[in-house]
Amino acid sequence: MKKSRLLIRTVILLLLAIAIGYTLYSNFYLTNERITIGDTAPDFVITDLDGNRHQLSDYRGKGVFLNFWGTWCKPCEKEMPYMENQYQVFKDQGVEILAINVGEPVFSVTSFVDKYDLTFPVGIDKGNQLLHLYGVDPLPTTILIDKDGKIVDIISMGLTERMIHDFMQQIKP
């Protein structure tokens, strides 16, 4: 009887702890409700400024550095040249950049890309489809996707060149 009481108490306390733990975890560690680190990144297609279609799932076997940005966002503007530099280092090592602009005019995006001589694919998310799919809120947000299509990390802040280098190293196949 004493044993069964201890068992019942343990089970009840455990259930309560799990429920509360889950709530706190999902509230504080999943900053983003749509996507979770460790999950497969939701598939999408983006058409870049040159008219080429890029489907995320076609990049299996490569690491993908997925960046959401806007031309007005100063930290985005700052990290873009760093991304370009590191792209030159890592593109032959199997890391691809997809830079998703959050629905600005083609004119603005093209001017920006020309200004900084960006060579990686830049696409415009018309109608906020990708923004809503990934639930991205602050800009810039960078999502690291490994060669198996799994989300490795979600970073919502401006990056230094060092950080970009380390992230690319991390998702290099």
Add this chain to the structure above:
Amino acid sequence: MEHIKCTCGHENLHGTIFCESCGKILEENKPQKLLDMRYEGSARRSQTYQKTVIDKIWNFFSSVKVGVWLIVITLVASALGTIFPQEMYIPPAVTASQFYADEYGIAGKLYYELGFHNLYGSWWYMLLIASIGISLVIASLDRVVPLYRALKKQGVTRHASFLKRQRLFSSTSLHNIDYDLNKMKEKLEKRRYHVREENGNLLAEKGRFSRWGPYVNHTGLIIFLFGAMLRFVPGMYVDEVLWIREGETISIPGTEGKYFLENEQFIMEVYEKENEKDVFSDAIDRVGNGMAVKNYQTDVVLYERSEASMIGDEPDLQVIKNHAIRVNEPLKHDNYALYQVDFKLNEFKSMSFNLIDKETETSYGQLKVNLRDPEAKYEFENGYSVEMISYFPDFYFDNDGDPATKSKIPNNPAFVFKMYTPEKPEGEVSFVAIQQNIEPFGDNQYKMAFSGLETTNVSGLIVRKDLTLWTLAIGGFIFMVGVIQGMYWTHRRIWIQQGQDEILLAGHTNKNWFGLKKEIEYILKDTHLNLPVDQTEVEEKEKVEKEG
């Protein structure tokens, strides 16, 4: 497990205060004038065993004292959170650390440092709420089980010491009460008492179910808290803001790219004297003609994206329905609801300019810039053309003094145009903003003269999906059932017992002693039994007299 055997033969759990069956006090070293009838004197197990860590945690949460303190702390914390605005309500342009310090001084700084600026979402606040939840579960379990046991096992024949220590008690010298007993029994049953008889002793009881009220109530609360927790389960709860321009078709956030919405038009209607009945004209004048808003409405088309098309591609859309979203009249579909919550009138949509010669004011062509998707080149006849070099939808000068844009929304558009004319084939540069025309490279011959503006309205909607409402409703309902159960019924018991040369009568209720006294009066009418005395009242009177 240890048992305590009462003289009546009933075995009680260790920690029981008085015998479950006959009511004889088991801990005789604690003499009391009146019995504490809470939980029927049963052994609240938590208070008797302290063995393992699990037991210790259990006992902590089982304590009502702890529960009350948790509630008090939560209330105080919640109140503190209302002193200054929460982080989500401060202006978005400033950082939180700055805002509180600038606005409220040292108190504000402290408020921010202590984390009160985001109180209701903080981990410690959530832990407090969670602790109240745990306390509810454990404290209830720990009391309802022994109470149920005690009420189930109570005997009809009680020990004289139990009866004498009840608040309502009387003894009557009488040898035979058979006649009275039957009469009383009849009356008790008429009053819907459940009467049990044993060797000429009576136990009349009613409303026991009222004792479960608090536990039913707590069950409701626990279900309610569980429902609140469900919000964090993916897919159960969506609460998103959607700004949509007239003519725009965009994906609805929170629907995983499944649904799209088109805004056909936004309508804002006001009360105008000319259009309303005469009786309202005074009322309309009071607030001002055309000042009171009658209707906010967005006419929308809801689309579903076909499964075949990939997200990000030009979506293949099927019309599901047309709807006019008004305040409190949301568009509902597939558990989603779209509510009208906000609007923005007259957002710039396009601007027109004439290319004119500054001296002659002759126009050589007109161009219209679509502010959402401007073109780079505008060709006119006779060798005139304009090229747009830069576009700043929300123009300002940044820290370096360069023109820049604050956002992608055309709140304050500015442009850099290059004008090509037969006279100036290399082009003249002109910086154009609202009511500004700057010529950065000296005097130009030509200029871009503003000639027209088109605007559009933007509708602010909220996307809401809440599959947890049912749980909250059920929890709330059970909560109310518990409250009613505990409030409108009372648990009354009357014992009548034949002692040696005397008849003992005692009464107990969990509330409304006056009602019980009245009822006993009615039952004892036309019998030989003495009316019971309220021993608490007597005690208090004695106290007053002594002190008086």
